[in-house]
Amino acid sequence: MWKKHRRLAIAAIILVCVLGGSVAFWGADAAVAVHESERATPRQMTTTYLRDARWGNCPATLALTLAHTNPWCNDLLAYAVGLPRLESYRVTSNAQLVPKSVGGANEECVQSTVRAPHFQGPGMAATFQWGWCWTRTAHGWRLYDQGQG
Numbered sequence: 001m002w003k004k005h006r007r008l009a010i011a012a013i014i015l016v017c018v019l020g021g022s023v024a025f026w027g028a029d030a031a032v033a034v035h036e037s038e039r040a041t042p043r044q045m046t047t048t049y050l051r052d053a054r055w056g057n058c059p060a061t062l063a064l065t066l067a068h069t070n071p072w073c074n075d076l077l078a079y080a081v082g083l084p085r086l087e088s089y090r091v092t093s094n095a096q097l098v099p100k101s102v103g104g105a106n107e108e109c110v111q112s113t114v115r116a117p118h119f120q121g122p123g124m125a126a127t128f129q130w131g132w133c134w135t136r137t138a139h140g141w142r143l144y145d146q147g148q149g
Contacts, residue, residue, distance in 0.1 A: 038140035042095035042108040045141045046132045050089040050112065065143045066135075087126075088115040098133060107133040107144050 040048070045064070052060040053072035065071040074085045095108035110132050117126040128148065135144040 036140075040141060042132075042134040042141060043091060043093075043110050045134055045143075046091050046110040046112060049132065049143065050086070050091070050114070054086050054089065064141070069143060069146055071143075086114060086116050089113065092129075095134070103133065103145060105135045105144050107135050109133040109145075 036048070049061060049064055049072070051057075052064075054074060056074045056076075058071070058073035058075045061071040061073045072086060090113045091110060092113055093111040095110050098107040098109050100106045112130050112132065113127060114130045115127045118124075119126075119128075131145075131147060132143060133145040134141040
């Protein structure tokens, strides 16, 4: 019995070390992403955001996402608990202006095609259209809204 608990303890310690290392590694990259958002276009922001989400740079996607919408990220927890994961993406449009009177803030929205199996539930399409709407803040572009439609 002790050997089983010891193995679980060792596995837990390894997992904590890996997660802690990835947060430290990606933390510096998040600062770069936030800094670059000051001079990027919304299309560039979408490409950067999707790349970071795909490769698990959670601190960057979190830093670029306003609090009222959910950040995307393929982290170890998502894999462990079976959450939908972004497998691939393609940015399909340039930014389209959505005025404050329509979206609640002046937004620039970029369309993409994403592949995220199980995102929409069992039996639903794994590849679908998804829009990313950015608003300019004092600190650069931030993801204000997202979704279909």
